[in-house]
Amino acid sequence: MTLRATCLTAVAALIAAPALADVNIYTTRQPELIQPVMDAFTEETGIAVNLAFVQEGLVERLRAEGARSPADLVMTVDIANLQQIVDAGVVQPVESEVLTNAIPAELRSPDNLWFALTQRARIVYASKERVADGEITTYEDLASDQWEGRICTRSGTHDYNLALTSAMIAHHGVDYARDWAAGVRENLARKPEGNDRAQVRAIWAGECDISLGNTYYMGLMLSDPEQQEWADSVRIVFPTFEDGGTHINVSGVAMTQSAPNRDEALQLMEWLVSPEAQEIYAEVNNEYPVIDGASPSELVASWGEFQGDRIDLSEIAGHRGEALRVMEEVNFDG
Known part of the structure; x- marks a missing residue:
């Protein structure tokens, strides 16, 4: 193959390759609390993450937007809020061996509609x-x-x-x-x-x-x-x-029914249960990781151990x- 043909082939491959989509997240957590872990994900994967802070009316917003919602994921705190989102029918189940193998059964929905990220x-x-x-x-x-x-x-x-x-x-x-x-x-x-x-x-x-x-x-x-x-x-x-x-409670994540960028959103969800992401997220928020193999921050560890x-x-x-x-x-x- 000539040099010209090789270059043309490479250009064609670049044109054919789909561009990486952003992941859009509605969050009830202050964006600064989760931005560091999102920045680390973007640096590793090249996938940008857009955070929209929705302090109130999250369920109502998702219902109003319906299939047109730009949100791929929702992130919130407390099991009651996670269950409210599930009961509203605005999220979808996520089948992922990475998530189910990493997160203990009591810290995720039995029907894979939400997953805990920190506790x-x-x-x-x-x-x-x-x-x-x-x-x-x-x-x-x-x-x-x-x-x-x-x-x-x-x-x-x-x-x-x-x-x-x-x-x-x-x-x-x-x-x-x-x-x-x-x-x-x-x-x-x-x-x-x-x-x-x-x-x-x-x-x-x-x-x-x-x-x-x-x-x-x-x-x-x-x-x-x-x-x-x-x-x-x-x-x-x-x-x-x-x-x-x-007694423990959690912060968690769920995938919306619309999820226009589902593949990238799933990649982010799975990355969030990696040891690297767990330690960043937990340290920024003074919380505990949900997976084995990730350690709390030195400050959090100093408070003592407990059995959840x-x-x-x-x-x-x-x-x-x-x-x-x-x-x-x-x-x-x-």
């Missing part, structure tokens, strides 16, 4: 001055008389607390969970208000001794000069259920309605 534990923040080591060991303990007037928490109807109550239902049933929620309410030092960091501030201020919160808030407080003193006043305790482990509860997150999502009724019946926020 966080719902733990107790305890005053270093007023709570002794080993004084609290289980979530059930929170309803004990010893904590009367000593607990702070955000609203009982917030997704994070509803997930914990749903897990209590999964372990012990609705009647037990109702009595437990009533007991915790009686132990509150003040009416539920604010976010998880506000509860730690209340411990620092002496208003209460323990609070419920997600692990990653410790990282956020330590990175904020105004909140470091709050963080330094508490330690993280990993309670367990009496017949289980520490093995209750399937889909089961927890299924109890959300009951959990909401429990919180309303005991007037938790009243």
Whole structure:
């Protein structure tokens, strides 16, 4: 073959090769929290990722756009939000041995409609001055008389607390969970208000001794000069259920029904469960990886080890309605 023929063949091959499509993501997470991992994916594959922050109305937007939606993937936090997306019928199942082999069964949808990417534990923040080591060991303990007037928490109807109550239902049933929620309410030092960091501030201020919160808030407080003193006043305790482990929740991903760039979107989903991606994503967000072989950041590891509860997150999502009724019946926020 002549040099001219070789060049013409190479040009023809380039013309015939399809261009790599971008991956478009609707996310309820602040884009800066996931941009580093997307940048790493683009650098490795050449596939660009476009992030659209949708703080509210994600399901309504996908329904309105229908088959014309440009979104390939949705990324959000909390099992309740993931299940809402599934129930709305705006995502499709993804068959991938890479995903199912990497992610434990309890951290993905049984019908492959969503997949966890990172996990966080719902733990107790305890005053270093007023709570002794080993004084609290289980979530059930929170309803004990010893904590009367000593607990702070955000609203009982917030997704994070509803997930914990749903897990209590999964372990012990609705009647037990109702009595437990009533007991915790009686132990509150003040009416539920604010976010998880506000509860730690209340411990620092002496208003209460323990609070419920997600692990990653410790990282956020330590990175904020105004909140470091709050963080330094508490330690993280990993309670367990009496017949289980520490309650966890997740951030996750799902593929939309429209997914105009399905192949590239699947490539990104599979890349996100690689050790490299897991460690980047988890470190940026002060969360825990979902796969074996990926390590949490040095800071997160310093908080200690725990055994995550093995209750399937889909089961927890299924109890959300009951959990909401429990919180309303005991007037938790009243």
